[in-house]
Amino acid sequence: MHFDFSDDELAFRKELKEFLDGELPVYFEFFDLPPEERAERSMAFVQLLSERGWLTPAWPVEYGGSAQAPWQQMILAEEMVAHGEPRTGQYMNVNWIGPAIILAGTPEQKAYHLTRISKGDVLWCQGFSEPDAGSDLAALRTTAVRDGDEYVINGEKIWTSNAGIAEFCFLLARTNAEGRKQDGISIFLVPVATPGIEVGDIESVLHPGAFHHVLFTDVRVPASCRLGPENEGFSIVRTLLANERTGVARYHRAAGYLDRIATWCAERDLLDDSAVIETLASARAACEAARLLVYQVYDEKTRGLDPDVSAWAYRTAAVRAERVVNEAAFTLMGAEGLARHSFADSQFEWAVTAGVAGGSYEMQLNSLARVLLGSKG
Amino acid sequence: MEPNDELADELRASTRKALDDRMPTSVLRGVIDTDDRFDRGLYALAADLGWLGLTLPESVGGVGGTWHELAVVIEELGRSMAPLPVVSSVVLGAGAVLLAGDDDQQQRLLPDLAGGRTIATAALTAASGRPADGLTARLERRDGAVVLSGVSGFVTDAHLATWMVVAAVDGADVGLVVVDAAAPGVRIERLDTTDVTRRLAHVHFDGVVIEAVDVLGGGDNVEMRRELLRRAGVAIALDSVGGLGRVVETTVEYVAEREQFGRKVGSFQAVKHHCANLLILSETSRVAARAAADGIGGARWPEWAAVASSYCGDAYTEATRIAVQCFGGVGFTWEYDIHFFMKRARLSQQLFGNPTHHRQLLVDELRFATPVG
Numbered sequence: 001m002h003f004d005f006s007d008d009e010l011a012f013r014k015e016l017k018e019f020l021d022g023e024l025p026v027y028f029e030f031f032d033l034p035p036e037e038r039a040e041r042s043m044a045f046v047q048l049l050s051e052r053g054w055l056t057p058a059w060p061v062e063y064g065g066s067a068q069a070p071w072q073q074m075i076l077a078e079e080m081v082a083h084g085e086p087r088t089g090q091y092m093n094v095n096w097i098g099p100a101i102i103l104a105g106t107p108e109q110k111a112y113h114l115t116r117i118s119k120g121d122v123l124w125c126q127g128f129s130e131p132d133a134g135s136d137l138a139a140l141r142t143t144a145v146r147d148g149d150e151y152v153i154n155g156e157k158i159w160t161s162n163a164g165i166a167e168f169c170f171l172l173a174r175t176n177a178e179g180r181k182q183d184g185i186s187i188f189l190v191p192v193a194t195p196g197i198e199v200g201d202i203e204s205v206l207h208p209g210a211f212h213h214v215l216f217t218d219v220r221v222p223a224s225c226r227l228g229p230e231n232e233g234f235s236i237v238r239t240l241l242a243n244e245r246t247g248v249a250r251y252h253r254a255a256g257y258l259d260r261i262a263t264w265c266a267e268r269d270l271l272d273d274s275a276v277i278e279t280l281a282s283a284r285a286a287c288e289a290a291r292l293l294v295y296q297v298y299d300e301k302t303r304g305l306d307p308d309v310s311a312w313a314y315r316t317a318a319v320r321a322e323r324v325v326n327e328a329a330f331t332l333m334g335a336e337g338l339a340r341h342s343f344a345d346s347q348f349e350w351a352v353t354a355g356v357a358g359g360s361y362e363m364q365l366n367s368l369a370r371v372l373l374g375s376k377g
Numbered sequence: 378m379e380p381n382d383e384l385a386d387e388l389r390a391s392t393r394k395a396l397d398d399r400m401p402t403s404v405l406r407g408v409i410d411t412d413d414r415f416d417r418g419l420y421a422l423a424a425d426l427g428w429l430g431l432t433l434p435e436s437v438g439g440v441g442g443t444w445h446e447l448a449v450v451i452e453e454l455g456r457s458m459a460p461l462p463v464v465s466s467v468v469l470g471a472g473a474v475l476l477a478g479d480d481d482q483q484q485r486l487l488p489d490l491a492g493g494r495t496i497a498t499a500a501l502t503a504a505s506g507r508p509a510d511g512l513t514a515r516l517e518r519r520d521g522a523v524v525l526s527g528v529s530g531f532v533t534d535a536h537l538a539t540w541m542v543v544a545a546v547d548g549a550d551v552g553l554v555v556v557d558a559a560a561p562g563v564r565i566e567r568l569d570t571t572d573v574t575r576r577l578a579h580v581h582f583d584g585v586v587i588e589a590v591d592v593l594g595g596g597d598n599v600e601m602r603r604e605l606l607r608r609a610g611v612a613i614a615l616d617s618v619g620g621l622g623r624v625v626e627t628t629v630e631y632v633a634e635r636e637q638f639g640r641k642v643g644s645f646q647a648v649k650h651h652c653a654n655l656l657i658l659s660e661t662s663r664v665a666a667r668a669a670a671d672g673i674g675g676a677r678w679p680e681w682a683a684v685a686s687s688y689c690g691d692a693y694t695e696a697t698r699i700a701v702q703c704f705g706g707v708g709f710t711w712e713y714d715i716h717f718f719m720k721r722a723r724l725s726q727q728l729f730g731n732p733t734h735h736r737q738l739l740v741d742e743l744r745f746a747t748p749v750g
Contacts, residue, residue, distance in 0.1 A: 134705055136637040159706055203711035205720070211710070275733065323698075335506035335531045335577075335727040340569040348571060348723070352709050352716075355702055362647040362702075 003295045005071075013075050016054065020083045023048065035209030039123060039165035042088040046120035049087070056094055056118045063102055063110065064118025070298050078252040085248075089162035093117040093124050095247040096240040097170050100187070104228030104236050113168075113189065125166035125192070127157040127214060128237075135363050137172075138182045138234060142216060144173035151175075151188065151226065153196075153219040159357075163199045163212035166192050176231050187233035188225045195219070206349050245311045246297050250318045250354065251290035254325040257347045258283050261329050276332060283321075283328040290317040312368045319354045319361050326351035389449045395426060396457040402714045405458060405574070412567070414460045414576045415537055424493025429467055433475070437487035448615050448670035455619030458574045458717055462496050462534035464612045469533070470497020472608055473542035477553050477593040477601045485590075486540065486555065495539035500529030500580050501606055501729075502544075508606050508730045509737075514545035514582055516552040523587040525554060525562075528579055531728065535565050535578040542593065543582070544602045551598045555591040556582070572724035574717055607679060609729040610686035614666040617693035617725050621659040624718050628655060628700040642703075651699050658692040658699075665689060680742045687735035693722035 005013070023045065033041065049055040058073040059065025080087055087094070098117045101109055116122040133140040142155025153173055163169070169190045176184030192199065196219035202211040228236050262271070262280050270276045293314035300307040329337045329344035337344030355361035399419050400408075408416055423429055431447045433439025447467065454463055467490075474486050474497075489495040503510040514527035525545055535541060538558045545552045556563060562585040568577045594601055629652055632643035642648050662685075669685035672678050697719035701708035708715050726732065 129706075132636070134637060139637070139639075205709045205711070205716050211706075330723060330727065331731065331733065334731060335570075335724070338571045338724055338727065340571060345571050352701065352719070356705050356708070360702070360705060362645075365647065 003292065003299070005075075009071055009075060012072060013079065016075065016079050019052070020079060020086075024083050024086055035164050038088060038209070039162075042086060042090065043121065043123070045086045046090050050118065050120035055090075055120050056098065059094075059098060059114075059118065060102070063098070063114040070301050074249070074294070074298050077247065077249040081249045081253040082256045085253075089123055089125060089166060090117075090120065091247065092126060092244075093122070096244050097124050097126075099243070100170070100236060100240045101189075101227065103240070104187075106224070108224070109189065109227065122168065123162060123166045124168045124170055125160050125163045125212075125214075127160060127163075127169045127171035127190075129159045130156055131158050135360055138185065140172055140174060140185065142171075142173045143177075144175050144186060144188060146175070146223070147220075149223050150220045151223060153188070153190070153216045153221065155216050157214040157216075158202070158211075160199075160212045160214050161210060163192065163214050164201070164209050168192065169197075169214070172233055172237065182234045184231050185234040186230050187227040187236060188221060189227055190219070190221055190225055194221060205352060242308070242311065244358070245315050246294050246307075249294070250350070251287045251294070251321045253350070254321050254347070255284065255287040255291070257343055258287060258325050258328065260343050261325075261332055265332055270332070279328045279331055283324045286317070286321040286324040290314060290321040293317050309368070309371050312364055312371065315359075315364045316361060316368070319364075322347075322351045322354035385446055385449050388446055389453060391426065392428070392450055392453040393456070395422060396453055396459055400457050400459040402458075402717070405460070405717075408460055409573045413536065414574070416459075416461070419459065420461055420496075421493050423461055423463060424491070428463060429493055430491035432467065433471060433487055433491050437483055438491035439487070444670045444673045448667060451612050451615040452619035452622075452666075455616030456623045458620070458721060460574055460576070462498065462537050464609070464616070465498035465534035465538070466490055466496050468608050468612045469499035469501075469605065470538070470540070470542060473499050473553060473593065473601075473605055474555070476604060477542075477596070477598070478555075482555070482590065482593065489539075496534065496537045497540050497542070498532055498534045498538045499542040499605060499609075500532040500535070500544065501542075501602055501609070502530055504528045504530040504579065506531035506727065507734070509734060512544055512546045512551065514543055516545045516547040516554065516587070523554070523589070523592065525556065525582045525585040525587055528581050530579050531568070531577050532580050533575065533577055533728070535580050536567055536576055541580070543580075544598075547598075551602055553593040553598050553601060554587045555593060556585060556587065560585050562586075570724060572720040574721050575724065577724075606729050607682045607686075608673070610735060611666065611669045611673075611682050613725050613728050614662070614685040614689035615670060617689040617722065618659075618663045618666045620718050620721060620725075621655075621662055621689075621693055621696055624696050624700045624715070625652075625655045625659045627715065628652065628703050632703050648703060651703050655696050655699055658696045662689040662692045680739065683735045683739035683742060686730065687732040687739060690726040690732040690735070693718075694726050697722045 046055060053066050054076060056065040057068040058070060061067050085091060098114055101113050128137060130140050130142060142153065142157065144151040144153045155173065169192050171188040171190050172185055173188060174184050175186040178184065196217045198215040199212050201209065202213055204211055265271055265276055293310060297307040297310045297314055300310060326347050329347050333344050339345060399422065408414055427440055428450045430439035431442045431450065432444060435441045451464060454461060471487055471490055474483055490497055502508055503513040514525060514529050517524050525543060529543060540555055540557050543554055543556050545554065562583040564581040566579040566581060568579065570577060632648050632652065633641060635642045665685040665688045669681040672681045700715050701719055704713060704715055707713050
């Protein structure tokens, strides 16, 4: 298996890195910024990316992309996360919200939303999870009831990252209570400023503004906000989220943190210690295992194969890499790694959510088991 | 084998009741938001209930009990996460004076401590907080006076202490001295840590003059410091046992209520396995820590202390990780309590030597005890 990069790809990575180092000084504190400032800086930065054609390179040309191979998007994902993900929520616009609109949008939806996303002047949030629909997403209860040319939306969403600063919400709501629960869900592209939408913070161990709950009370939206056919939203989302399993290059950020831990050890002359070497080396191996799995996914995609198994295996490997680097930080740095806002503390936050956010580790194992066992499982 | 078990049971019930009444997490959440993270009224109650004098002799105002009873109180404190400087005062401060002080020093310092009128701690490690690292506080003789300079790292409850015992380099030896926290030249640098249920500090000493009456030890000070760290490690292990018990209870309660896919999530095999693993970690920690506490001073005490400290540190961390996984997203929200335990476990794993350090001590003990050849 050859995962060597071409000269063009290496040149692209170098150019991108130089640009990022110039624009973004030390960036792993990015999430410590107050939410409004984070949004402002992210918007300004993403517009710079757009001007250089680096925001939506994999999109078709007609929608503001340049139809580049998936590899370039992967390089972008790695370098962005290594710099604290300065796109914040806008990585979602690029990775799957835009592609969902490309897949199922009306000409008007495409013209309006894809133009804005590719120019980098809009923030989105995703309204999926609910208090009683976490792993079991299809059990969601938020309703959208047709009333003439409008839908009336009622319900509650939870874990909504960036809801406090987003302009649009990619919302899943139930439009049919009969039949299979997966078959009664539709997608709505809802402006967050619509009357009846209330956004609240969820305080957590993560940075302020990381999570929100969003209440919908008699929220009226025009029927033209619906994306795709009524009751077919779940299958659209399922197709698009298969991409999202590999969307965030968590292993690359973890490997970057591991480099910082190694530097910390080197400064203390600890690199001759065999236990230190073992800890650093096994953590590095975990990061590289995840990296190779995601490269395999991209390779399979490029060759037109279905990367289902690789993608699930990658997800579990990425969670393990996050956790192992977290353990290495605390094992090697000791109590000094527990200082608030240190990079070990920051890695701790990532590792804590790694096996839960975007689907729990156990659900990932179940998905793998389902692939292995099929109907026998 | 089990000394005073009836007394221990009574003590556990009364301690748990007092802490449930006075320091439920709803109250704890307010206390940890303050700079001191301390409930003075509850500390006075701790003195009234005799927790502070449990292991002190009657001659200095204690009740002359053993670590069997002290272990109960420490476990319960770990269960409630109550930010009370009991381990700092009793195990570290009083422990040091009992171990290394003479009668006069004990009479001068311990009655007020047992009565809750003073708070003490001990600064036993270098700036890094690691027991194996060379001490970064030192004693010097200047014009006949003993002077303390340098820094001690990650000292528990230093911001509350009236006095502290400091371990410092003293020529080729280790010196143990009592330092008044308000003395000129002492600066307490409070730390902000991932764990929000405790308060640690770096303590800086800038030419602090030590009176002759405040010099402890005189015997094998290196071994005395080692013994204090050993006891501190076992105290943290007991605290972890208390925390583990509550982590198991609250996690099992949650998975027995939460439903997904129309079933209790506790009915899924993966979650059942998590619960089983939690129980294994909790029960193993309990027996290891209690064996150590009851074995203090006995033939196998250093070995059992090393086993308890290394096992419980990892077990508490692993258990809280599993527990948060069982809770899912709400597990890391501020609203639920489980993240407090997770972060407390992380600091406990590092305080007074991490599990790797204790495993090294264990290897040293075993090598020492096993005849060569």
